[in-house]
Amino acid sequence: MxxxxxxxxxxxxxxxxxxxxxxxxxxxxxxxxxxxxxxxxxxxxxxxxxxxxxxxxxxxxxxxxxxxxxxxxxxxxxxxxxxxxxxxxxxxxxxxxxxxxxxxxxxxxxxxxxxxxxxxxxxxxxxxxxxxxxxxxxxxxxxxxxxxxxxxxxxxxxxxxxxxxxxxxxxxxxxxxxxxxxVVGDSRTGETQKFDGPYFVMQWLLRQPRRALLPLAGDPTATRVNxxxxxxxxxxxxxxxxxxxxxxxxxxxADPRPLTVEEIAEALAEATGRQLIKVPLPRKLARASLAHVPGLYRLMRIPPEAVDYFAHPTTYLTDHCRADLAGSGIEAPPFRSYVDRLVEFMRGHPEVGSAAMF
Incomplete structure (x- = not known):
């Protein structure tokens, strides 16, 4: 075998x-x-x-x-x-x-x-x-x-x-x-091999003073990040x-109860000790700005392609997953219950990058 x-x-x-x-x-x-x-x-x-x-x-x-x-x-x-x-x-x-x-x-x-x-x-x-x-x-x-x-x-x-x-x-x-x-790091230890997705936002917040600017694309109260x-x-x-x-x-x-973009931004702000100044932007403008405004990507280090996932219109059903996991004790923990550990691991491991393996 x-x-x-x-x-x-x-x-x-x-x-x-x-x-x-x-x-x-x-x-x-x-x-x-x-x-x-x-x-x-x-x-x-x-x-x-x-x-x-x-x-x-x-x-x-x-x-x-x-x-x-x-x-x-x-x-x-x-x-x-x-x-x-x-x-x-x-x-x-x-x-x-x-x-x-x-x-x-x-x-x-x-x-x-x-x-x-x-x-x-x-x-x-x-x-x-x-x-x-x-x-x-x-x-x-x-x-x-x-x-x-x-x-x-x-x-x-x-x-x-x-x-x-x-x-x-x-x-x-x-x-x-x-x-x-x-997929982000381990909910118990924060460990990960790659900083991408929500980590781009964490890193941007940590590079700012206590009152931190965060552009939010689309309608952050309506769209969810899974x-x-x-x-x-x-x-x-x-x-x-x-x-x-x-x-x-x-x-x-997937998380059957994902947070809205606004809720996930607040959770990241709390975990990084930042007070958010939210800057609403249309998705296409936010993406185009990161792609084309000189110096903006170098400042924020958020890839333009990542913007789409903070204004994503799809919700993911998990019926098969939850039915077949029933009784196992395995379920997706709420993001707020482990976000502090993700931030702690990221702060302690500056050597981890965001590059893909291929």
Whole structure:
């Protein structure tokens, strides 16, 4: 029995792997690009040092999802029984050709490779809630092609990639799709590998005096920001992936009671010790200003692409997720209950960046 994982040693894959290997009595192959192999080997050593149970069970194999056959020998993965596909170009400013190559072609190559794995019992595929694009209204776990415009090429190509996965599911491939909302650090420790999303706002507030300016795009009392901590995603996926009933399902790993933009701004202000001076702006003006006004991005360090998520019209339904987690004790904690720990970790770890791995 062998588990295949792409996207290691990324933020979620590194946290998920120990739990997967506790659930299934097998070894793991982590497919990594050559440039990430040294980091992956260090991460394996860290995981094995923290839990001797993992010693000798995780192999780092160099390959590339953008290559047919993943850049491996034809028979290298025939023993795979469970696959986890997390690798993606997660960058809101990604060029379309790069996003297509990694997210769409890469997923297609993984699916084609798994078609040649006769013992495959399940593919666990990581998508994103934002396959919805800018759909105005409630977006369900079975929804996908709803005709809404996309904020960026990341969203568009993740939508196309999930459509590929669903086509294979319809043809008989056993799979489960997970769609996280915006994932931030651990709710207990604040730990994260990347500062993006709400962290851009935290950093901007912390660079200002006690009375801090914060532009708010769109209607901050009407739109909501759906944020979940890494430990909720890891715990929920770890539990759901072990359920026979999760085969064929799609789960939106989102907060069923997300805060409005105004509420999340107030929570961030309180956690950073700032008093907000709110500056209302139309979304397109806020985005264009960051993109084109000389010096503004250098001052604020908020990417123009991030603005869209603070004026996002979609709400995410979590019916399957909540139904199948019922009785497990696993649920998305309220943002206000852990925002202080996110800020504390960010303040203590200036070395953490915002760059994506791909």
């Amino acid at each position: 062998t588990v295949l994982m792409t996207g290691f040693p990324g933020f979620l894959g590194s946290a998920l792997l120990p739990g997967i290997l506790k659930r299934v009595d097998s070894s793991a192959i982590c497919l990594v690009q050559p440039k990430f192999a040294p980091l992956a080997e260090r991460r394996v050593a860290e995981l094995s040092g923290a839990d001797p149970f993992l010693e000798g069970r995780i192999a780092v194999v160099e390959g590339d999802i953008t290559q047919p056959g993943l850049g491996l020998a034809a028979d290298a993965l025939t023993g795979v029984t469970e696959a986890w596909h997390l690798a993606a170009a997660y960058d809101l400013a990604v060029r379309r050709d790069v996003a297509v190559r990694v997210n769409v072609d890469g997923t297609r190559n993984v699916l084609d490779t798994l078609e040649r794995c006769p013992m495959l019992t399940r593919l666990h595929y990581f998508s994103t809630c934002y396959v919805s694009g800018r759909y105005a209204g409630p977006f369900g776990e079975e929804d996908l092609e709803v005709g809404a415009p996309f904020n960026n090429y990341y969203e568009e190509t993740k939508n196309l990639a999930e459509a590929e996965v669903r086509r294979h599911m319809a043809a008989g491939m056993p799979a489960t799709v997970y769609r996280p909302a915006i 944020v979940v901590p890494r430990d909720f995603v890891v715990d929920a996926v770890g539990y759901l992936s072990g359920l026979p009933a999760s085969e064929g399902r799609t789960y939106q790993l």
